[in-house]
Structure formats: C-alpha cells, structure tokens
Amino acid sequence: MDISYYYGRQVLASRFAPVPAGIQVLPTIGVGLRNIRCNRCNQLTAREEAALPRNEFYCPHCINLGRVSTLNKFYHVPEPNQFAKNDQPTLTWHGKLSPLQAHASSIIAQRMASHEQQLLWAVTGAGKTEMMFAGIAAALQRGERVGIASPRVDVCLELFPRLRAAFANCDIALLHGRQELPYHYAQLTICTTHQLLRFYHAFDNLIIDEVDAFPYAANESLLYATNHAIKEDGGCLYLTATPGDTLLRAVKQHRLAVSYLPLRYHGYLLPPIKVQLAFWRQHLKHHQLPRICVQAMRASLAHQHRFLLFVPHVADLPLIYTAIQSYFPRHHFTTVHANDPDRLIKVQRMRDGKYDFLITTSILERGVTFPEIDVYVLGADEGVFTSSALVQIAGRAGRAQSRPTGNVILWVSSNCRQVHQAVQQVNYMNKKGQQIKNEMRIMQ
C-alpha cells in the first residue's frame, strides 16, 4: 500500500499484522471498568453490549464504516501536505459575485487564511458555494489540504462537478458511503460528514455545508469527527441557512466568528412565512381538505404557479392524494417520498414542467430548486418538521430572478415552538436584509 494512503487518516488494520515502516500505530478502543470508548467516534458503550468472546470488544456505533474492535489497530501518518505544485491557475471559475457576495467572500477568505472557526449564515438561495471559491483557491495556493463535508450525500454529489469545474487543475477526491472508487490522497476532498471519522488531523481548512441537516445536527460523534479531522491549528467554516441552537450559542459566546448574507443572489428578501390554522386531519377523514387550503392551491394554479405541498408522513400521502384528486381532476401531479423508487424521475419531471405540483414528505426540503414555485405545508406543527426544516422548505419559494417572490403558507392545527422559530428566523434575516437594502439605496 502506498504510504500516501495513510496521510492524515486513521486506517483500520488487523492487530496481528506486522506494522510497515514509517507508520504510526494508534489504539482503537479504550477499555474502562464499565464502558468502552471508541477512538474513532468517541462513543461510550457498556462493556456487556460491546463484548466479543475472549475478552475482546467492539464499537457498535460506527460499525457501518467498518467495525472498530480491540482486534484492530489504526495506522496513521501525520499529514505532510505533499502536493505537487503546478503553475496553472488555481481558480478556473469566471462567474461574477454580487457586491454583497463579494464582500462576504473576502471576509471568509481572510478568516480561512488565519485558520479561524467561522459561520456563514446565508439565506437559502444566496449562492453559498460560489462564495467559498476565493477562500479555497487561496488555501490551495498556500499548499493547504482542504476538505468540504456535508451530512447529505446528494449535496456532495452536487458539489463535486461544480468544484471540479471551478478548480479544474486541482486533484479532487469524492468520498461517500455508496462510493465504489477506492480512496486516494488529494489536496481537495469532498466527503460526507460520516467519512470524516476516517481522518485524523488531516485538514488545514475544513468546510461543512448544510450543518443543520440531518444527521449532523445533534450528533455528537460527527461533531467529534469534525474536530478530529481538522489539524490542531486548522480552521473550520460552517455554512448554513438555518443555524441551530449550538451554533448560535457559540456565536453569542464569541467562540465562532459569523458573517451574514441576508439577501438572495437576485437581491430580494425571503418570501415571508404565513401561518394559518387548518384542522386538516379531521377533514381528511372525510376525504376532504379544509377550504382555506384548497383555495390557496386553486389560486396558485389559476396564476399558472406550480407548487410543492409538504406533508408530515409517508402514510399521509395516499389519503391526501385522493382528496386532492377530487378537487383538481384535470391537473398533473404525483407524490414523492424517500423510499420511492421513481423519486429522481419524478423530481426531474417536475423540473421539466410536466407536473403542476408535487405532494412530498420532507425529503425535498433542501437541495432542490424549482423556479417560480409556491410552497405549502400541511401539519407544520407535527414533530417531523424542525424549525430548520421549515426555513429550508420556505426557502424553496422565490428562487428565480423571474419570480423572486412566492407564497409560503404553513397550515397548523396548533401553535408550536418550531413554527414560531422558523417564522422568527426568516423575519430576522429579512430585517437584516432590509437594512442592507436601505443602506445601498442611500449610497446610490
């Protein structure tokens, strides 16, 4: 095995194998009196649960990445930053940033240069990816190893071609659980946050996109993995439209520098969220929907606006589908959920304009862009919708230059905290956005 395979990583090997020259051995599991602690994911497990015969132990928590047990050891070589220099331009992206984006982009680049911990809080549809390019390019020129991680595979898959186009002369590795290609050492690595568990003090700068997305948020082992994957003096940039409580607390305590981008790339504010009371579950028993909902949908269709209707559970889809069919028999629509085999086809057909609307569970909450749509949520007060999910859902509307506004209505049957928080987050960003717009007007 080429030694570069071990640079900045923790690679599982058999305890019984002889150690190749030049490689450090790290222990896999700390065995305590009651618990064992995994050195990869840092999770505690009761001895009894983690026990193998013959007084050996394994970690059940991160077993999907390959089992860590006392029968293993880790191979590690400290990151040497051994990258071939080339004279070709690093950044091959020639798009233009808006003045606001350019401002945020230069702040990010500065903070990346001094290896700070920072947060970019940018509204959905602000053009976050392009704003990191300058910072990444500078880091690559400094000979740093850079990682970009996201909790979602789809986000990684979408980022990869864009970054390959933007950094055409740089070697980029893409790592995720469904990947068949073997790992290779590259200066720029795109991976899922789970894959970070395999790294150890590798990155000079690490960027985490969509920090608030499941399963990263509130997953301690992934937070641990992030800290472990960064070099001891490395920097970290979190990107999100909906920072959770943990990040906001870190900002308040000045542990995390923050930059805001409250306007979308087309310079408009977010469409405000409307909340309406609708006892839709009762109506659904009679295969109907509340009049207020039907009227809103009818208005969208009358204006030739397509829309997404979000529902809490997969089990709700068939009932709602039949109810809606009775109201809109002549329109084209369908339902989508996470385990739907035709999911990608249906989403593509929606993009192509073949459907007037889609009824979906929260899988379409982020990462997809349909231009000029309205967004409705049935049962926004139910537990599956977190406040960040609701902000993301609301952010599906008004993304196109041609129609920068859109209707966003949450139908609830009771008042609740996450809906309130989502509305407040959108209002907060819009207030900041309005201030900037006013300042710009004065300057003109």
Added chain:
Amino acid sequence: MVRLTLRDIFWSREILNEVACKDCVGQFAHWQAENHCQGCGRGGCTKGQELCDECRRWNQLYGWYLHHRGLYHYNLKMKEYMHRYKFAGDYRLRKVFQTEFSTHIQRVAADYVIPIPVTTVTWQTRGFNQVVGLLREVPYLPALKVKAREKVNQSSKTRQERLLTPQPFTLEMPERFKQKKILLVDDIYTTGRTLYHAADLFHQADCAWVKSISLAR
C-alpha cells in the same frame, strides 16, 4: 416493551426483552412443517416423495443422508441479517434468534451438540464463532477443528466449487462418540457440503446417529 403477565411476576422465570422490532421480525419466514424433504427439510416436495433430488444425491455418495432442519428461509431479510451479523461483525445481533434457536436445539435428544467451527483467521478478524453466538445456555462440545489453511469461506464460492470442497475438518478424540447421538449446528445450510463433511467424520467414528440444525436453510 415486555408485556408482563401474572405468571411472570409470581413465577420466577427469566424475563426476556424483545430485541428486534415487529416489522423486522415479520420479514423473516419460517419453514412450514408440511411437505418437506425427509433429509434437508426443504418444503415444497411433492407428496409421497421422501427425499429431494439433492438429498438423494448425497445418499448415493455417502450411503446415508443427513436429517437436517432449518428454522428460517434464507430470504433477502435473512441474507441482510447474516451480512450484518457475520460479515459486518455486529455480535449484538446474535440475540435476535438466540432464544428460539436454542429452544429448538434443546428439543433434540442428542448426547452432544457440536457447532461448526471457524478458522483462526476468522477468530482474528471477526472475533467470534457465529454459530456459538446463537447458542444460549446450550452445553456444546467444540470437538471439530478446522485444518490449518483449509477452509475458505463457503459464501465466497460458486455452487460447483462448494460441492468440490475437500474435507476441511478434523475430529478430536473420535472414540468418545461411539454409539452417541450427535446434533450438528450451523448458521446456514445452502448446498449441505459443510454439514455432510462434518457428519461424515462422526459416521466414521461410529456414532448412533447424526442430525443437524441450522438457523437458515
């Protein structure tokens, strides 16, 4: 959640927690008792036929056939289970079938329960014998040993290759099994090759009878 009855409270028997969820348990399929082959226990045999074609072939080869029973169909769900339990090495999963499997084993009036062994290499990587893991409070005798460097994983071979596998086991102190009743235990019965090799050793040792049982068939 365990549903407690009055009997559980007043009668001191062990209370076992459900380990797997109902959805998962429902996807494992038991073999039904009717119409099965007298040898390997596979269902769907035509009535009146005692042995299926495969077992008849074994009978021709050895002059005897193995009385085998499998608990579950080797369906997709079982395949997934075996993958996670054996190959991913999640030893906790042994508990899913431990009680049921052990009860079935204890119902057989055998003198010795003999689990199919795993290689030293497997012990170093997997860290457990998947068959022994399925036994709960069953006294067993690890009398079979794998010959050094003999046993390649059956699951990594084609059906033809499996049937051509040479004897991978040795039997320690075969004289103690004379006129004894033997129950062999394995995790999966696919072609029967492994179990027939093991059973052959006991037949040579002049035992009273050999039966076998596996979790999946």
